Amino acid sequence: MARPRLAVYKFSSCDGCQLSLLDCEDELLALAGAVEIAYFLEASRQALPGPYDVVLVEGSVTTEEEVERLKEVRRQAKLLVAIGACATAGGIQALRNWADADAFRRAVYPTPGYIRTLDRVRPLGDVVLVDAELRGCPISKRQLLDFLAAVLIGRTPRMPAHSVCTECKRRGAVCVMVASGVPCLGPVTQAGCGAICPAYARGCYGCFGPMERPNTGALGDRFVALGQSRDEVARAFRGINAYALPFAAAGDRFARSDIEEG
Amino acid sequence: MNPTPPLGTHAAIPKPALDQVLGALRDAGYTLVGPKVADGAIVYGEITGIADLPVGWTAEQEAGRYRLRPGVPGRLFGFAVGPHAPKRYLYPSTATLFRTRRTAEGFEVLPGEEAAPRYALVGVRACDLAAIAIQDRVFLDGPAPDPHYRARREAAFLLAVNCLEPGGTCFCASTRTGPRCTTGFDLALTELDEVLLVEVGSEAGAAMLAAADWRPASAFELTRARRALAEAEGRMGRTMDVRDLPDLLYERLDHPRWEAVAARCLSCANCTMVCPTCFCADVVDTSDLTGGEAARVRVWDSCFNHEFSYVFGGHLRPNIRARYRQWLTHKLATWIDQYGVLGCVGCGRCITWCPAAIDLTEELAAIRGGEPT
Numbered sequence: 001m002a003r004p005r006l007a008v009y010k011f012s013s014c015d016g017c018q019l020s021l022l023d024c025e026d027e028l029l030a031l032a033g034a035v036e037i038a039y040f041l042e043a044s045r046q047a048l049p050g051p052y053d054v055v056l057v058e059g060s061v062t063t064e065e066e067v068e069r070l071k072e073v074r075r076q077a078k079l080l081v082a083i084g085a086c087a088t089a090g091g092i093q094a095l096r097n098w099a100d101a102d103a104f105r106r107a108v109y110p111t112p113g114y115i116r117t118l119d120r121v122r123p124l125g126d127v128v129l130v131d132a133e134l135r136g137c138p139i140s141k142r143q144l145l146d147f148l149a150a151v152l153i154g155r156t157p158r159m160p161a162h163s164v165c166t167e168c169k170r171r172g173a174v175c176v177m178v179a180s181g182v183p184c185l186g187p188v189t190q191a192g193c194g195a196i197c198p199a200y201a202r203g204c205y206g207c208f209g210p211m212e213r214p215n216t217g218a219l220g221d222r223f224v225a226l227g228q229s230r231d232e233v234a235r236a237f238r239g240i241n242a243y244a245l246p247f248a249a250a251g252d253r254f255a256r257s258d259i260e261e262g
Numbered sequence: 263m264n265p266t267p268p269l270g271t272h273a274a275i276p277k278p279a280l281d282q283v284l285g286a287l288r289d290a291g292y293t294l295v296g297p298k299v300a301d302g303a304i305v306y307g308e309i310t311g312i313a314d315l316p317v318g319w320t321a322e323q324e325a326g327r328y329r330l331r332p333g334v335p336g337r338l339f340g341f342a343v344g345p346h347a348p349k350r351y352l353y354p355s356t357a358t359l360f361r362t363r364r365t366a367e368g369f370e371v372l373p374g375e376e377a378a379p380r381y382a383l384v385g386v387r388a389c390d391l392a393a394i395a396i397q398d399r400v401f402l403d404g405p406a407p408d409p410h411y412r413a414r415r416e417a418a419f420l421l422a423v424n425c426l427e428p429g430g431t432c433f434c435a436s437t438r439t440g441p442r443c444t445t446g447f448d449l450a451l452t453e454l455d456e457v458l459l460v461e462v463g464s465e466a467g468a469a470m471l472a473a474a475d476w477r478p479a480s481a482f483e484l485t486r487a488r489r490a491l492a493e494a495e496g497r498m499g500r501t502m503d504v505r506d507l508p509d510l511l512y513e514r515l516d517h518p519r520w521e522a523v524a525a526r527c528l529s530c531a532n533c534t535m536v537c538p539t540c541f542c543a544d545v546v547d548t549s550d551l552t553g554g555e556a557a558r559v560r561v562w563d564s565c566f567n568h569e570f571s572y573v574f575g576g577h578l579r580p581n582i583r584a585r586y587r588q589w590l591t592h593k594l595a596t597w598i599d600q601y602g603v604l605g606c607v608g609c610g611r612c613i614t615w616c617p618a619a620i621d622l623t624e625e626l627a628a629i630r631g632g633e634p635t
Binding site for chain 1 (some may be wrong): 301302326327328330345346350355356525526528529530535536547548549551553556561562563564566568569570582615616617618
């Protein structure tokens with residue numbers, strides 16, 4: 001059987017997620033043996049044409065050209081996998097969806113007329129059908145390898161939709177919110193990272209995005225009870241996954257001063 | 263060499279002599295696991311002797327709040343339970359059940375764990391002994407005992423401690439599972455000001471105590487221990503009225519309180535992870551990139567996880583109301599039908615470690631109030 005053909009594409013993003021693939025030092029040779037890396041500009045100048053069996057796509061969609069390019073990538077992809085918060089939820093740059101992009105353009109660029117962008121930053125799933133999502137900023141290389149191994153052997157990949165707390169407790173970390181009063185998005189954030197931040201005594205900042213059916217309102221209320229202002233709560237939700245629907249709704253709710261305390 | 267104390271002996275040893283007992287356990291091949299201070303809490307971890315214990319430390323515990331505090335100087339066990347339970351060691355959060363390797367002929371099956379570790383669990387409280395007894399029923403009774411649990415359980419030594427400093431969320435007096443260790447231990451300590459009283463609960467315990475310079479406890483010392491325990495029983499931070507269970511909950515499955523608690527509950531699963539009796543797990547397969555090796559792994563799971571109750575066709579418990587009700591009703595009602603005992607041992611961990619500060623004693627009291635619905 002021919003080796004599955006793998007491609008890696010990038011849209012508006014920092015490259016960090018595709019670097020996670022290169023960061024798989026110990027497994028990189030096994031990976032290169034298991035798949036044919038047909039298109040991965042960050043790793044090789046060799047750029048073979050599609051179609052591809054698995055396409056990992058990093059980044060959000062911010063221009064008309066990217067919309068068209070993503071549609072073409074979709075046409076070449078048997079399995080299209082969004083990797084990272086930009087691809088799955090728009091990423092940190094989606095914060096501009098709450099602001100006036102024109103004003104930014106004028107403030108940043110000497111000749112704003114050359115800059116053409118969409119009025120909103122869009123996750124891949126807004127534009128094309130996405131077959132699977134690997135969350136995170138950056139993604140977990142462990143989860144990426146498990147996903148690829150699962151695809152290769154034909155089993156269900158392990159992508160839990162539950163809270164970071166489940167992983168945090170499994171590894172025996174002490175809850176930073178209970179033991180130190182540190183606000184932590186772990187109770188509403190999807191697992192997969194291995195609870196890295198709480199294990200190093202800092203609160204989760206939600207880089208894996210919302211878990212399945214998160215109770216964001218109740219967590220925000222709890223942050224307020226711990227002494228955070230409503231504005232601080234809004235900013236906690238408006239981070240890397242600000243544009244993911246449950247976080248966006250919570251951010252909006254806590255940002256609105258007119259509903260202060262009911 | 264000291265004489266070996268008979269079963270049921272109440273002995274007394276000077277506090278430093280505990281190191282002799284711990285040393286004997288280590289010499290016998292046990293890995294010592296006990297309470298220690300780490301990351302702002304009293305957790306379980308590997309210890310080597312008294313010096314590693316949280317000497318002079320205690321903790322304030324309230325719903326959703328835990329703070330390490332200096333306690334009585336020199337006190338070895340002046341604190342209530344922390345986030346970790348013996349469950350971590352007898353029923354680990356991640357366990358490889360078996361592995362497979364591809365061969366020329368097909369594949370071979372290999373054990374997940376070569377040999378069960380032998381843990382001496384130091385400082386186990388009465389509530390946790392009760393929890394271990396419950397997990398024994400879950401994993402060992404019936405036609406299909408769990409070999410992984412059994413191997414670790416049979417290899418374990420339990421050095422228990424009577425609780426004289428109940429915490430703010432403790433209610434073992436209500437569930438009648440503490441504060442005194444009555445059964446299921448190898449040795450049980452009671453810490454008085456100058457000495458440790460040691461009750462011998464097994465032959466293995468007697469052999470380990472023989473390593474220390476023990477003498478029979480005096481009637482005076484035993485009276486002091488009894489009084490301290492009676493006093494501790496009156497200082498529980500919480501109470502829970504367990505009358506009329508399980509029927510009380512069956513009659514109130516549509517109580518409005520379920521909706522109210524669901525509005526606060528994050529469904530994050532922390533309560534079930536810290537609960538010393540919760541046993542639900544997921545079983546997942548892993549494989550490597552070459553397809554040459556695979557493993558079947560068991561990990562702690564929770565009825566609070568949305569995908570936990572997914573079956574073909576949909577979710578059995580699609581919202582938080584249904585999941586919280588499932589958990590509380592299992593702990594305090596259906597558990598009795600299933601295993602003949604309450605599923606709650608009054609340790610208070612689910613109260614302290616709930617990031618939303620939900621208190622099951624308060625929830626049960628609220629559901630108890632008002633008419634059946």
